[in-house]
Amino acid sequence: MSRFAHPAGDRHADLLPEERPPLLPADLNALNPEIWPRTACRVDGALTVGGVDVRDLAKEYGTPLYVIDEEDFRSRCADYRSAFSDSDVYYAGKAFLCRETARWIDQEGLGLDVCSGGELAVALSVGFPPERIAMHGNNKSVAELRKAIEVGVGRIVIDSFEEIARLGYLVDEINGSVPGARDRGTGTRRPKVLIRVTTGVEAHTHEFIATAHDDQKFGFSLSSGAAAEAVRRVLAMPQLELVGLHSHIGSQITDTAGFEVAAQRVASLLVQIRDEHGVVLPELDLGGGYGIPYVEGDDTLDVKILAENLREIVARACKGADLPIPRLTVEPGRGIAGLAGITLYEVGTVKDVEGLRTYISVDGGMSDNIRTALYGAEYTCRLASRVSDAGPMLSRLVGKHCESGDMIVRDLWLPADIVPGDLLAVAGTGAYCRSLANNYNYLPKPAVVAVRDGRSRVIIRRETEEDLLRGQL
Template sequence: MPTAHPSGWAHADGALRGPHWLREPSDPDALVPLLWSRTATKDDGVLSVGGVPLPELVREHGSPAYVLDEADFRSRAGAFRDAFSDYDVYYAGKAFLCTTVARWLADEGLSLDVCSGGELAVAERAGFPMERVGFHGNNKTLGELERAVELGVGRIIVDSFHEIERLAAVTAELGRTVGVMVRVTAGVEAHTHEYIATAHEDQKFGFSIASGNALEAVRRVHDAPGLRLLGLHSHIGSQIFDTSGFEVAARRVLALHARVVEEVGVEMPEMDLGGGFGIAYTTQDDPSDPAQLATEISKIVEHECRGLGITVPRLSIEPGRAIVGPSMCTVYEVGTVKEVALDGGLVRTYVSVDGGMSDNIRTALYDADYSATIASRSSGAPPALSRVVGMHCEAGDIVVKDEFLPGDVRPGDLVAVPGTGAYCRSMASNYNHALRPPVIGVRDGKTFTVLRRETVADLLATDVGVSS
C-alpha cells in the first residue's frame, strides 16, 4: 500500500504505479460485468446501455451525461423488495431523487427516505404515497416539520431533544398525530470511510444508547400527545459489504427495545436497522446479494429476540446506494491527452474530459475509486495506466485516479464511468459556473430525458445584480 505523503495520496510512494489491486487487463476494451448495469454491452468497442449505443446518445443529448438504465434500476429495486419481503424497504432519496425515480419506486412497492424539504417536495410532486415516506435529518426546520405533518408522512425520525419538542408543538398546533422513530447510535463504526460511518459516538446523528439519552428520548416521544412512538432507528454507515457490524448493532438496539418494554411499559411495533449496502466501483469490491443480506440479517434479529424473550418487531431496511448506484454511468468526451514524464522513467497519461468534480465530487471528497472504459470505438493498442481528470481549475479535479485505458486514447473519444448513480448528480454543483449534465434514461433501445441539461439561462436566473 502507498505510504502517507503530506501532499496527498497522488504523491505517495507507489502511487505512480497504481493501486495494488489494479491489474493490467489483457483486453482494455472488455467490460467487467460486476461494475456495470445489467443491460450494458460492448460491440466492436462501442458501449451500449439499455440497447442505446452511447455515441448515439451523445449525438442526441450531448456530453457529459448521466445515463440511467431503467430496467436495471427496477430490477435492483425488485430484488431488494423480494429478498426483504417481510420488511419495509426504504430507498435513499439523497443518493439520487427525481419525480421519475419516485414513480418507479412507487411502482415497485418500495418506501422512500427523504432528508430535506426539497426531497419531500419531489416526492409530493411525483404523487408518491406519503404513508410510505420517512423523513430523516439532524436539523429539520420548523417549516419542514410542519409540511411533513401536513402531508401525512408515515414516519419522522427524530434526532434531538429539541426536535422532539418542536415536533410535539407542530402536531399540537395542527391537531395531527405523526409516527415517530428515535434514531439511536449503537457505538458501532462500520468498516468504511470515516466521513460516512455514522453510528460511532463522536458524530452528529442520533441519541447515544450508552449515555442513556436514547432511552430518555423514547420516554419523551411516548409521553408527547401528538407523537406516536413507532420504534428505534439505527444506521451504522455506508458502502458496507457484510453483516458483521449489523450483528453488534442489532444486539445493542434490541437490548434497548427490551428495556423500553420493561421500563416504559410499551412494546414498540417497528425497528429500522439502516443498511447502506455497498456496490462495486472497482474490481476490489465484492458486494453481497440482497437475498444473502436478508437471510443473514433476519437470522441475527431472530436470534437476539429469542434471547431477550421479545417479539420480533416489524423491520425496515435502507439499501442506500445499492439500488441506483450501479444503474447509472456517466459518459464524457475526451478533450486533451497529456503524457507526463516522471522520475524513474515512469509516464503518467492524463486524459482530460468535459466534466469533473462538478458532476462527481466523490473522488475529491472521499478519495473514492472509480473505473472507466472507452465507449466509442475498439482499439488494438496495449493498455496504459491513465488518470481521467476533469476540466476544473483544481489539481484535485480527478474523476478516475487509476485505470488502464488503450494507449491510443485521443481527443474525441468517449469515456464512460460506471457506478455513478449515487451521490453524483445529487451532489453536483456549478463550480466554475459549469452546467450540470442531464440524466438520460434508456430502455429497450430508446432514450428519454429524466433531468434536462442546465442552460446558461438557468445559471444566470438567480444572479440579480444587473437588471434587464
C-alpha cells in the same frame, strides 16, 4: 492478487502499495457485469446501455451525460422487494432522486426515505403516497416538519431533543390545540415516529460516511443514555406515536458483521423500554448503506443473502433478550441506483507527464462527480465509443476545473491510443453523483437520460448558462 499489484519488472515496483498503479486488466475493453449496468454490452465495438449506443446518446444529448438504465434500476427495486418480502423497503432518495425515479420507486412498490423538504416536494409532486414516506434529517426545519405532519408522512425519524419539542408543538398547532392557532383543516394528526439510536458501531468505511460512532452529528447516543431519555420524552407526549427505533451504521458496507453488534445493542434498549415503560415497540429500522462494487476485486452483496442474514441477526438479538421480533425496515439507496448509472464524457486533451502517467482530461469533473475529491472514491472507466487493440497506458482521468484534486479516477489503465474526441464511460455513478453535483467554475449540471428497450429520454434536462444566471440581480 490485489488490485494494486503491478506487472513484474514494472517501473513502479519500488513504490509503496498504496502508491502503485491498479491491477492491469486482462482486457481493457471488457465490461465486468458485476460493475456495469445489467443491460450494458458492446455492439460493433461501442458500449450500449438499455439497447442504446452511447455514441448516439452523446450526439443527441451532449456530454458530460448521466445515463440511467431503467431496467437495471427497476430490477434492483424488485430484488429488494422480493428478498425483504416480510419487511419494509424504503429507497434512500439521497442517493439519486428526481420525479421520474420517484415514479419508478412507487410503481415497484417501495417506500421512500427523504431527508429534506425538497426531496419531499419531489415525491409529492408525482403523487407518491405520503404514508410510504419516511422523513430523516439531523436538523429538520420547522417548515419541513410542519409539511411532513400536514401531508401525513408514514414515519418521522427523530434525531434530537429539540425535534421532539418542535414536533409536539407543531402537532398541537396543526390540530388547533395551540391558543390562536388556525385550523388547517387537516384533521387530527398524530405522527408515527422512530428514535434514531447511535449504537457506537463503526462501519469499516470512510470517516465521512460512517454514521454510528458516538462522535458525530446523527442520532441519540446509546452509551450516554441519551437514547433512553429521548424515548422517555416521546412517550410522555401524547401528540406522538413511538413505533420503533432506527439505527444506521454507515455507507458502502459489504458485510453484515456490524449489523450483528448494532442489532444486539438496539435490542438492549428495546428491553429497557419494555421493562421501564411496559411498551414493546413493533418496528426496527436498520438503515441502509449497502455497498456496491466499483472496481475489480470489490466485494459484492447478494440481496437474498443480505435479507436472510439481517433477519437471522434480528431474530437472535430478540431471542436472547426475550423480545418479540419487530418488523424490519431497510433503506437501500446506492444498492438500487448505483450500478444502474454511468457517466459519459468526451476526451479533450491527452497529456503525458514525465513518463509516469498520462493525464486524460474530459469535459466534466468534480462538478458532476465530487466523490473522488471528497473521500477518495474509486471507479472503473472504459473507452466507450470503440474498442482498441493498443497496449495499456497508466492514466489519470481528470476534469476541467481549476483544482489539482479534480480527479474522476485517480489511477487506471486505458488504451494507449486514446485521442481527443473519444468517449469514455465511468461505471457505478448512479448514486450520489447527480445528487452531489455542483456548479463550480459555473459549469452547468449535465442532463440525466433514462434508457430502456432501445429508446432514450431526458428525465432531468441539462442546465444552461441562463439557468446559472437566473436569480442573480
